[in-house]
Amino acid sequence: MALEGDLEYGEYLASECTTCHQVDGSANGIPSITGWETEPFVTALHAYKAKHRDNEVMQIIANRMSDEEIAALAAHFKTLEN
Amino acid sequence: MTINRRHFLGTSAAAAAALAAPMVKADGHGKPRVVVVGGGAGGATAARYIAKDSKGEIDVTLIEPSRMYYTCFFSNLYLGGFKEIEDIGHSYGTLASGGVNVVHDWAIGVDRDAKTVTLAGGATVAYDKLILSPGIDFVEGAVEGWDLSAQNAMPHAYKAGSQSELLKAQLMAMPEGGTFAMVAPPNPYRCPPGPYERVSMVAHFLKNNNPTAKIIVADPKPKFSKMALFQEGWANNYEGMIDWIGSDFGGDNVSVDANAMTVTIDGEVTNVDVCNVIPAMKAGRIAELAGVTDGNWAPVNAIDMSTKADPDVYVLGDSSQQGDMPKSGFSANSQAKVCANAVRGALTGSRVFPAKFANTCWSLIDTNNGVKVGATYEATDEKIAKVDGFISATGESADVRKATYEESEGWYTGITTDMFG
Numbered sequence A: 001m002a003l004e005g006d007l008e009y010g011e012y013l014a015s016e017c018t019t020c021h022q023v024d025g026s027a028n029g030i031p032s033i034t035g036w037e038t039e040p041f042v043t044a045l046h047a048y049k050a051k052h053r054d055n056e057v058m059q060i061i062a063n064r065m066s067d068e069e070i071a072a073l074a075a076h077f078k079t080l081e082n
Numbered sequence B: 001m002t003i004n005r006r007h008f009l010g011t012s013a014a015a016a017a018a019l020a021a022p023m024v025k026a027d028g029h030g031k032p033r034v035v036v037v038g039g040g041a042g043g044a045t046a047a048r049y050i051a052k053d054s055k056g057e058i059d060v061t062l063i064e065p066s067r068m069y070y071t072c073f074f075s076n077l078y079l080g081g082f083k084e085i086e087d088i089g090h091s092y093g094t095l096a097s098g099g100v101n102v103v104h105d106w107a108i109g110v111d112r113d114a115k116t117v118t119l120a121g122g123a124t125v126a127y128d129k130l131i132l133s134p135g136i137d138f139v140e141g142a143v144e145g146w147d148l149s150a151q152n153a154m155p156h157a158y159k160a161g162s163q164s165e166l167l168k169a170q171l172m173a174m175p176e177g178g179t180f181a182m183v184a185p186p187n188p189y190r191c192p193p194g195p196y197e198r199v200s201m202v203a204h205f206l207k208n209n210n211p212t213a214k215i216i217v218a219d220p221k222p223k224f225s226k227m228a229l230f231q232e233g234w235a236n237n238y239e240g241m242i243d244w245i246g247s248d249f250g251g252d253n254v255s256v257d258a259n260a261m262t263v264t265i266d267g268e269v270t271n272v273d274v275c276n277v278i279p280a281m282k283a284g285r286i287a288e289l290a291g292v293t294d295g296n297w298a299p300v301n302a303i304d305m306s307t308k309a310d311p312d313v314y315v316l317g318d319s320s321q322q323g324d325m326p327k328s329g330f331s332a333n334s335q336a337k338v339c340a341n342a343v344r345g346a347l348t349g350s351r352v353f354p355a356k357f358a359n360t361c362w363s364l365i366d367t368n369n370g371v372k373v374g375a376t377y378e379a380t381d382e383k384i385a386k387v388d389g390f391i392s393a394t395g396e397s398a399d400v401r402k403a404t405y406e407e408s409e410g411w412y413t414g415i416t417t418d419m420f421g
């Protein structure tokens, strides 16, 4: 888990997430993903990718993410206030 | 606010005079200019992202005639009584304070040699990169007996706002036991499940307010998006109310008479109380005027949404012919972000990342009974190609359907914030 996240790439990739997840950290019907620590964020995305968590929307999104991309996203969302 | 940024104020005489002056091209002088035509799902997102991410390095002008954008998404929920009209209206104030020059006017012409856009108010706006996201227009003569002059008697409500309010008023005024007819569109059209979500929402309204009323749907297609899910939902929730007539049963042979309020399906004339005509669609007219369409739509390169006709003109959303993505607000928003990243890179040398696209379309069948279909996509040399997808299953539990509906509520807040800030 020592991958250094590329913040600029993370910001670009995150634009896909903010169609559903609120940038300001609020949540109605879709959970907040801002301000998370790296570890649980990365673990959650890997769990969707491995289909250990069963939301289909998140599964297909995580499915095409490389480890570098997940690290970049984690780095970006960590910088956002909750 | 920077002093040399142009502020276009459609109505002021001073602004009009300033606009009449010849434009300086950006090559070497001043900031690069992006002009976006259409402030909907594609255009508002593209304008917002380019302005936000370029941090003032690019001048972004958005041309949009309406001061309020009513989302087509959730407009069916308005018909069903789940939303108010105010819930689906959005203004452009936050975009403007985020650095986008918002001009409320129509684009009426594009000169691709001079790289200018002409507005109905007479102004000319110069661009280095032009992004068109004008949504759809209707194919003339698509439904026999219907043209735009009949849209008050027989609304389409396929551009939201006053058309949605009109259809709702007609629905509410239906006599007891009356008939609501829909003429569904042929492929391809915006929001593949849209007409069928609408049928569900109209049925929901009638079940509660006018339970002996009937719905007939004349459809030029033999099957439609999420068909098994809708038909299961109609049978379970609205038994005996909805008569769907597909092309195998003459649904493709239809004409209407807006004066007599009749619909003729395969030779059989029916008197109706409300008639929702959704004609065949094509790219918004400005795409055609710009000369970037081929047939009804504008072919684009999947990598950045630039048109096949002109590398400096991009087409997003419903108007584009891009490959596998459905014409949806989600798709238009997704394409806009890929395009924004590429346009910014081309103009300022910022990093350009791989194109990734996604879509999910939720539909509401009845209270807390939501279903969804979604997919991810990538850019290939020929098109935007589907990578992976899913669809809700028939027979799902009430809990799953409720969670799906709640997701759609979250998404609505997410996408409208992503578009308008």
Ligand SMILES: Cc1cc2nc3c(=O)[nH]c(=O)nc-3n(C[C@H](O)[C@H](O)[C@H](O)COP(=O)(O)OP(=O)(O)OC[C@H]3O[C@@H](n4cnc5c(N)ncnc54)[C@H](O)[C@@H]3O)c2cc1C
Pocket (backbone or CB within 6 Å): B037, B038, B039, B040, B041, B042, B043, B063, B064, B065, B066, B069, B071, B072, B073, B074, B075, B076, B105, B106, B107, B108, B133, B134, B135, B136, B157, B158, B159, B190, B191, B194, B195, B198, B284, B285, B286, B316, B317, B318, B319, B327, B328, B329, B330, B331, B332, B360, B361, B362
């Ligand atoms: C009933 C219904 C339900 C839907 N439900 C969903 C849903 O649940 N989820 C989903 O993702 N999608 C849904 N959609 C589809 C979605 O609304 C469209 O696919 C989406 O709006 C397309 O975005 P766009 O940018 O291409 O066009 P639009 O959002 O239509 O924006 C086009 C804008 O361009 C402006 N314009 C046009 N011509 C000019 C001109 N010459 N000059 C200046 N401005 C111009 C228009 O005023 C308009 O504001 C639904 C559609 C309908 C009809």
